[in-house]
Amino acid sequence: MANTNPTHPAVTPPAPEGSAAPGSRRPAAPRLLLLAQLGNSVGDGAYYVTSALYFTGVVGLSAAQVGAGLAVAWAVGSLAGVPLGTLADRRGPRGVSVLLALVTAAAVAAFLVIDSFPAFLAAATLFASAQSGLAAARQALLAGLVAPADRTAVLARLQAVLNAGLAVGAALGGIALHAGTRGAYLAVLALDAAGFVLGAALLARLPAPATAPAAGRGRASGTAVLRDRPYVVLALLNALMLLRMPVLSLALPLWIVQRTAAPGWTVSALFVLNTAAVTAFQVRAARSVTGLESASAAVRGAGAVMAASCAVFAATALPGLGAATATAVLVLGAVLHVAAETRHSAGSWQLGLGLAPADRIGQYQGFFGAGVPVARTLGPLVVTSLLIGAGAAGWLLLGAAFALAGAATGPVARWAARTRPADARDRGPALTSAVRPS
Numbered sequence: 001m002a003n004t005n006p007t008h009p010a011v012t013p014p015a016p017e018g019s020a021a022p023g024s025r026r027p028a029a030p031r032l033l034l035l036a037q038l039g040n041s042v043g044d045g046a047y048y049v050t051s052a053l054y055f056t057g058v059v060g061l062s063a064a065q066v067g068a069g070l071a072v073a074w075a076v077g078s079l080a081g082v083p084l085g086t087l088a089d090r091r092g093p094r095g096v097s098v099l100l101a102l103v104t105a106a107a108v109a110a111f112l113v114i115d116s117f118p119a120f121l122a123a124a125t126l127f128a129s130a131q132s133g134l135a136a137a138r139q140a141l142l143a144g145l146v147a148p149a150d151r152t153a154v155l156a157r158l159q160a161v162l163n164a165g166l167a168v169g170a171a172l173g174g175i176a177l178h179a180g181t182r183g184a185y186l187a188v189l190a191l192d193a194a195g196f197v198l199g200a201a202l203l204a205r206l207p208a209p210a211t212a213p214a215a216g217r218g219r220a221s222g223t224a225v226l227r228d229r230p231y232v233v234l235a236l237l238n239a240l241m242l243l244r245m246p247v248l249s250l251a252l253p254l255w256i257v258q259r260t261a262a263p264g265w266t267v268s269a270l271f272v273l274n275t276a277a278v279t280a281f282q283v284r285a286a287r288s289v290t291g292l293e294s295a296s297a298a299v300r301g302a303g304a305v306m307a308a309s310c311a312v313f314a315a316t317a318l319p320g321l322g323a324a325t326a327t328a329v330l331v332l333g334a335v336l337h338v339a340a341e342t343r344h345s346a347g348s349w350q351l352g353l354g355l356a357p358a359d360r361i362g363q364y365q366g367f368f369g370a371g372v373p374v375a376r377t378l379g380p381l382v383v384t385s386l387l388i389g390a391g392a393a394g395w396l397l398l399g400a401a402f403a404l405a406g407a408a409t410g411p412v413a414r415w416a417a418r419t420r421p422a423d424a425r426d427r428g429p430a431l432t433s434a435v436r437p438s
Contacts, residue, residue, distance in 0.1 A: 028206075029142075029145040029146060029206055029207070030146060030150075030154045030157070032202050032203070032205055032206055033138070033141075033142060033154070033158060033202075033203075033206075034157060034158060034161050035202050036101075036198070036199040036202040036203050037158050037161045037162055037165065037199075038161050038164070038165045039165075039195040039196075039198040039199045039202070040101075040165070040195050040196055040199045041161065041162045041163075041164075041165025041166050041169060041195075042165040042166075042168050042169040042172070042191070042195055043108075043169060043188075043191045043192030043193070043194065043195030043196065044165070044166060044169060044192060044195070045165060045166035045167065045168060045169020045170040045171075045172070045173060046169040046170065046172045046173035046176065046188045046191055046192060047108070047169070047173070047188060047189065047192040048166070048169075048170070048173070049169075049170050049173035049174065049177065050173045050176050050177055050185055050188045051111075052066060053177065053185070054111075054185040054188075054189070055120065058182050058185055059114055059115065059120065060115075061117060061120060065117050065120070066120075069117065069120050069121045069124050070124055070128075070376075071377050072121060072124075072125065073121065073124035073125040073127065073128040073129075074128045074373040074376045074377045075373070075377045076125050076128060076129055077125070077128030077129045077131060077132040077373045078132065078370040078373035078374050078377065079370075080128075080129035080132050080133055080366075081132040081133060081135070081136050081365075081366030081367065081369055081370050081373075082136075082222075082223075082225065082226075082363055082366040082367050082370070083133075083222065083366070084096070084100065084129070084132065084133025084134075084136060084137065084362075084366060085133065085136030085137065085140065085361075085362035085363040085364070085365055085366025085367070086222045086360070086362060086363040086366070087133075087137075087362070088133075088136060088137035088140045088141075088362030089140065089359060089360050089361065089362040089363055092208055092209075093137045093138070093140035093141035093144060093209065093361075093362055094141055094203060094204070094206055094207075094208045094209070095208075096133070096137045096362075097134060097137040097138050097141050097200075097203045098200045098203050098204045100130045100133045100134040100137055101134055101196050101197075101199045101200035101203060102196070102197065102200045103126065103130040104127060104130040104131055104134060104196045105193045105194075105195075105196035105197045105200070106126075106193075107123050107124075107126040107127035107130055108127065108189055108192045108193040108196065109189070109190075109193045110122075110123040110126070111123055111127075111189050112186055112189050112190070128373060132366065132369065132370065132372075132373055133366065135365070135366075135369045135372070136362050136363075136365040136366035136369055137362055138203075139352075139353065139361065139362070139365040139369070140361040140362035140365060141203070141206065141209065142154065142155070143209075143353055143356075143358075143361045144209025144361075145206060145207065145209055148354075149290070151349070151350075151353055152286050152289050152290070152295075152346055152349050152350045153283065153286055153287070155286070155345075155346075155349045156282045156283040156285070156286035156345075156346060156349075157282075157283055159278065159282045159345055160278065160279045160280075160282045160283055163275045163276075163278045163279040163282070164279045166275060167272075167275045167276070167279070169191075170275075172188070172191070173188055176188045222363070224357075224360055224363065225360065225363050225364050225366075225367045226367075228364075228416075228419070230412055230413075230415040230416035230419055231355060231356075231364065231367075231368075231416050232367075233412050233415075234351060234352075234355070234368075234409065234412050234413060234416055235352075235367055235368045235370070235371060237405045237408055237409050237412060238348050238351075238352070238368065238371045238409075239370070239371030239374050239375060240401060240402075240405040241299065241302065241303065241306075241344050241348070241371075241402065241405050241406065241409075242371045242372060242374075242375040242379070243375055243379050243382065243383060243398070243401075243402075244306060244337065244340065244341060244344070244402070245372075245375050245376070245379060246375060246376070246379035246380045246382075246383045246384075247310075247337070247383055247387075247398070248270070248271070248274060248334075248337060249271075250379075250380050250383065250384060251380075251383040251384055251387045251388065252267070252270065252313065252330075253267040254384065254387075254388055255313065255316075255317075255387060255388065256316075256330065258388065259316070259317045259388075259391065260316045260317060260321070260326045260330070261321055261322055261323045261326045262316070262323055262326040262327045262330055263323060263327070266327055266330055270330060270331070270334045273331070273334050273335075273338070274334060274337065274338055274341075277335070277338040278338060278341060278342060281338070281342055282342050282345065282346075285298075285339075285342035285343055285345075285346050286342075286345075286346035286349075289346040289347055289349075289350050290350075291350070291354070292350070292351070292354060292355075292413055292414070292417060293410075294347075294350075295346070295347040295348075295349075295350035295351045295354070295413070296347065296351070296409055296410035296413050296414075297347075297410070298343045298344070298346050298347030298350075299343070299344055299347035299348060299351070299406050299409040299410070300406045300407055300409060300410055301340075301343055301406070302339075302340040302341070302343040302344035302347065302402075302406055303340075303344075303402045303403045303404070303405055303406015303407060303409075304403050304406060304407075305336050305339050305340040305343070306336075306337070306340040306344075306399065306402035306403070306406070307399035307400060307402050307403040308336050308399070309333045309334075309336035309337045309340060309399070310333075310395045310396065310398050310399030310402065311395065311396060311399055312329060312332050312333035312336060313330070313333040313395050314391075314392035314393075314395035314396055314399075315329055315392075316329050316330055316333070317391060317392050340402075344406075347409075348368075351409070351413050352364070352365060352368040352369075353365070355413065355416045355417065355420075356368075357420075383398065386398055
C-alpha cells in the first residue's frame with residue numbers, strides 16, 4: 001500500500017497561489033475554524049435538548065419512531081463518512097466542507113416542515129450523513145492548514161469551544177422548553193440551521209490547502225482505508241473507547257434514577273460538570289500529546305481511568321448508601337470520566353491524523369470518525385443492556401473492556417507505523433515521538 005506521511009515536506013508540491021501548503025502555519029485558519037465550530041455547536045446544543053420533544057409533541061411522532069429513525073440515520077451516517085471523506089480528498093476539503101455545512105443546514109431546515117415518519121427519516125438520514133462527511137472534510141482541511149506539531153492543540157481548542165457552545169445552546173434550548181410553544185421549537189431549529197450557514201461562510205474564507213500527490217486516484221483509492229488492517233483495528237479500538245459517550249448521556253441517568261439513592265437533579269449536575277470541565281481542561285490535557293508514543297500513552301491511561309470510573313459508578317449501588325454519599329461518589333466517578341475523556345480525545349486525534357496518509361486524510365478520517373455514529377447507534381443498546389441489566393457486574397465488565405482497548409491501542413499504533421514506508425516513520429512530530437522498534 002502506497003502511503004505517504006502528512007508531515008514530510010519533501011513529498012509536498014509547492015502550493016499554488018492563493019492556497020496553503022500542508023503543514024504551513026496560517027494564524028487565521030485556527031481562528032476561523034474555532035468560530036465555525038462555535039456557530040455550529042450553539043445551534044446543536046439548543047437542538048439536542050429540544051429535538052425529542054419537538055418530534056414527539058409538535059410533529060406527532062412516537063418515541064419509538066424517533067428512536068428507530070435516529071438509529072437508522074446514524075447507521076447510514078457511519079457509512080457515509082468514507083465516501084464523503086474521499087470526495088474531500090479528490091475535490092479539495094475546503095469546498096466539500098462548505099458544501100456539507102450547507103447540506104446540514106438544509107437538513108435541519110427540513111425538520112421545520114416535516115409532518116410524517118418517512119419525511120423525518122429522510123431528513124435525519126441526510127443530517128447524519130452530512131455531519132459525518134463534514135467532520136471528515138474539516139479534519140482534512142485542518143490537516144492541510146495547520147502544522148503537524150500544532151494539530152492536536154488546535155483540535156483541543158476546537159473541543160473546548162464545542163463544549164462551551166453546546167452549553168450556551170443548551171441554555172437557549174432550556175428557554176424554548178420553558179416556553180413549550182411550536183414557535184419556540186421552530187426558532188431553535190432555525191438557529192441551528194443558521195449556525196451551519198454561518199459555519200459554511202467562515203470555512204469559505206479559509207485558503208484552499210494544496211493537495212498531496214497520490215499514487216493513484218482511481219476507483220480503488222476510495223476503499224484504501226479498508227485494506228489498511230492496522231488502521232482498521234485502531235479505529236475499532238477507538239469506537240470501543242467511544243462507548244463512554246452513551247455511558248454519560250444515557251446509561252448513567254438511568255442508573256442514577258433506578259439503582260441509586262441520589263436525587264434526580266444529579267443527572268443534570270453531572271452533565272454540567274462534564275461540559276464545564278472538558279471546556280476548561282481539554283487544552284491542558286492535550287499539551288503532553290505530541291507524537292505517536294505520547295498519544296498511545298494517553299489512550300492507555302484513559303482506558304485505565306475509565307475502568308476506575310466504572311468501578312466507582314458501580315459502588316453507588318451498594319446497600320445502605322445514602323443520598324448525600326451516593327451523590328459524592330457519583331461526582332468522583334464523573335471527575336474520573338472527564339479525565340479519561342480529555343486524555344482519550346487528545347490521544348485519538350493524534351493517532352487518527354498522524355497515521356493517515358497525506359493524500360487520503362479525508363477518507364481515513366471518515367473511517368476513523370465513524371466510531372462516533374457507531375457509538376450513537378449501537379452504544380445505547382450495549383450500555384443499557386450491560387449496565388441496567390447486569391448491574392454492578394456490568395459496570396466492572398465495561399470498565400475491563402475500556403482498560404483492554406486502551407492497552408491494545410499502543411501496540412496496534414506501532415503496528416500501523418511499521419506498515420508505513422521506512423522514510424515516513426522518521427518524519428516530523430506526527431509519527432516520531434520515540435516510536436519503539438518491533
